[in-house]
Amino acid sequence: MGYETKTPIKDSVATKMLLAVLALYLLIAIGVTLSHVWVEYRYQKENIIQDLGDIESAFMNGLAVNLWNLDEKSLRASTEGMLKIPILVGVKISNAEQVMVAIGGIVNGQDKKGNVGFHVNLSGISDEEATAHKGEPYKFELFERQFPITYDLDGKTIHLGQATIYSNSSVIYRSMKLQVAMLVGNVLLTLLTFALAILWAVNRYLRKPLGILTGATASISLDNLGSFSVDTKTSGHNEIKVLGEAMTAMVADLHEAISKREETEEELAKHRDQLELLVEDRTCELKKAQSELLQRERLATLGKLTATVSHELRNPLGTIQTALFSIEDSLERNEAHQADRPLKLAERSIDRCVNIIEELNSYTRVKGLDISEASIDDWLRGVLEEQTIPEEVHCELNLSCDVRASFDQEKLRQAVVNLITNGVHALQEKDSGGKLLQISTRLLDGEFEIRISDDGAGMSDDTILNVFEPLYSTKDFGVGLGMAIVKNIVEQHHGEISIESKKGKGTMVSLRLPIRPHGGDTQSSLP
Structure with missing residues (x-):
């Protein structure tokens, strides 16, 4: 050619x-x-x-x-x-x-x-x-x-x-x-003679062979790789001939590499199809296994919840039953004044049952936020005035936020009250020494922080890891949803909650929330 x-x-x-x-x-x-x-x-x-x-x-x-x-x-x-x-x-x-x-x-x-x-x-x-x-x-x-x-x-x-x-x-x-x-x-x-001689030699041994190499390079395509060969029409084993042979060998290697690549791509396509079928089968199996696992987890959660709730309700219901029997006995003996004490006991037990049910409702169905604006320090001071703190607990306030923020006052009140209650309980478990509950606020970069700390019994590392898990509790009473509810409320406000605690030294819980909410309401429920 x-x-x-x-x-x-x-x-x-x-x-x-x-x-x-x-x-x-x-x-x-x-x-x-x-x-x-x-x-x-x-x-x-x-x-x-x-x-x-x-x-x-x-x-x-x-x-x-x-x-x-x-x-x-x-x-x-x-x-x-x-x-x-x-x-x-x-x-x-x-x-x-x-x-x-x-x-x-x-x-x-x-x-x-x-x-x-x-x-x-x-x-x-x-x-x-x-x-x-x-x-x-x-x-x-x-x-x-x-x-x-x-x-x-x-x-x-x-x-x-x-x-x-x-x-x-x-x-x-x-x-x-x-x-x-x-x-x-x-x-x-x-x-002139020298020029003519050189011109002839250059044209014969250089220009013409280079023209052949140039034309051969321009003609290379995917269609002729297998049949490509270039002859520079020069005698001997000079550089031009070596270059032509090298180009022929290079194109042959290129054709072989492309052929191998096409074969590899065909093999990969076959394997890809097989892999897609295999992935599809495995995906179906995984979805089935996931569905079964989810069902088991739901049943396990439901069983744990049922056991916890039944345990927590059994005591107040038993108390109510005993109180009703005492009231009935007092009425049969025409001693109505003897029914006051069992009646109050029954009312407290009913309130306890209502609190357990409200905790379950708060965790399983989170409602949207009702955002309103208020002064953080004034609002927190009002919440604390509503609380009954034992006389042996010294409450120390350091409210220095001095900013108005937009938040759901009722939900955040629920979270703060829960943390104060936990702090008081931790201090009541303390055997000796002073019992100090510290509540403070401060302003950060576009956020405000509420800190509630105590010098009570503190928590172990295992308790810190599991404290936000639903139905987890170290107390002899309660469903174990308090801290999980607090975490949900903080996350609804697009904030963060952190806990620092050391066994025998005390606990500090920090809530950091944006001054202005920057997202939609968070809805969540138990699976």
């Missing part, structure tokens, strides 16, 4: 690599060419300096004769002849008194380098004549050679003056122009 994808040449990695290689080659070629030109320049400069020495040898005797004979015409001819030599660009000649007598061409003048024209005068050349013409600064490098002019007379050497001859770099440039042009042409031709 053919996968080749054509990438635009300007965006191709191969093109960018080619440009990078050509740029590197061009930099190297430029460096080599400049080095070659510099070496050639130095070589030509040395040749010119050597040629200046040859010119010195050729003209020194003629110049000596011209100066010895003071032949200005011959000196002019010799100087012009020297300036016609291709490598010379300037000449300066001075006599023994260092007076300039001939100057011409490009020389190193008094103030700058440049062309001074041509002047010959054995009497001396003026400074103006020896000054370079005004214009652009001379841009070529000057090479000069100085040599003395001497004349041999009867074996004696006479110093007649000094000559300076000049050449410059333009001479070298003229001689190297063709050579540099051929060198640059050779570099460009080599660069």
Whole structure:
């Protein structure tokens, strides 16, 4: 299957690599060419300096004769002849008194380098004549050679003056122009050949295989994973071929992994269906078992409640029965005044029975809250004034809440009275020492707290754990619903109740309720 994808040449990695290689080659070629030109320049400069020495040898005797004979015409001819030599660009000649007598061409003048024209005068050349013409600064490098002019007379050497001859770099440039042009042409031709060779190689061994890999990558889909294979059409075991083989192996692994995943998903689907059926069966069994357990719990609760209530009612009913018998006997003997005591006893027993029934009603059917606003401290003070507290119990008040709150006054009164009664009973069980009952209020963050504490007998850890359980009681009388009812009332107000107690040290019960109720009424009943 053919996968080749054509990438635009300007965006191709191969093109960018080619440009990078050509740029590197061009930099190297430029460096080599400049080095070659510099070496050639130095070589030509040395040749010119050597040629200046040859010119010195050729003209020194003629110049000596011209100066010895003071032949200005011959000196002019010799100087012009020297300036016609291709490598010379300037000449300066001075006599023994260092007076300039001939100057011409490009020389190193008094103030700058440049062309001074041509002047010959054995009497001396003026400074103006020896000054370079005004214009652009001379841009070529000057090479000069100085040599003395001497004349041999009867074996004696006479110093007649000094000559300076000049050449410059333009001479070298003229001689190297063709050579540099051929060198640059050779570099460009080599660069073009190299570029074409690299272009062919990159296209053959890189761009085309990469196009195949790119097309193969784009063609991968779930439909052809099993049959996918890519051939980069390259010889040998190079990186591109290894990459193609790795891609083929990767796709094969991916196909195998997807196949295994599909098989696993099918197995999971089967197990899921089986598990759902199993869960459904187990759920039905659990619901049945829960229903049976709930029925047993209801029967157990009902049995416990029946036993407790029957036990609590049996004593007052027995008392009522005895009182009725005494009243009947007193009436038969016409002693009605003897019936007062059994009658009061019967009334107390009836009140006890009524209280037991009211506790049951309060716990099993909780009515909605009748919310009204009142001052916590004033309301609690009024509740305490209604209570009859034994003389041996010292009641200490610390009402510092000083806030108005919304709550069900009757229900909260029932809870507080229950806790005060429990505190009094705990103090009455105390054998010796003072008996202190403390009632306090305080304001917290958006809540008020009522604390009722005593220094009575205290509770064991087991009693604390079970104190809110219905029908749980440590007393010889009562149904055991008091603290459960208190907890229900507090929770109806969206509050919290906590107990701290230590055996032999006393108990503290804390009620924390919101100043403003923030929820609906709580309805509850026994199952």
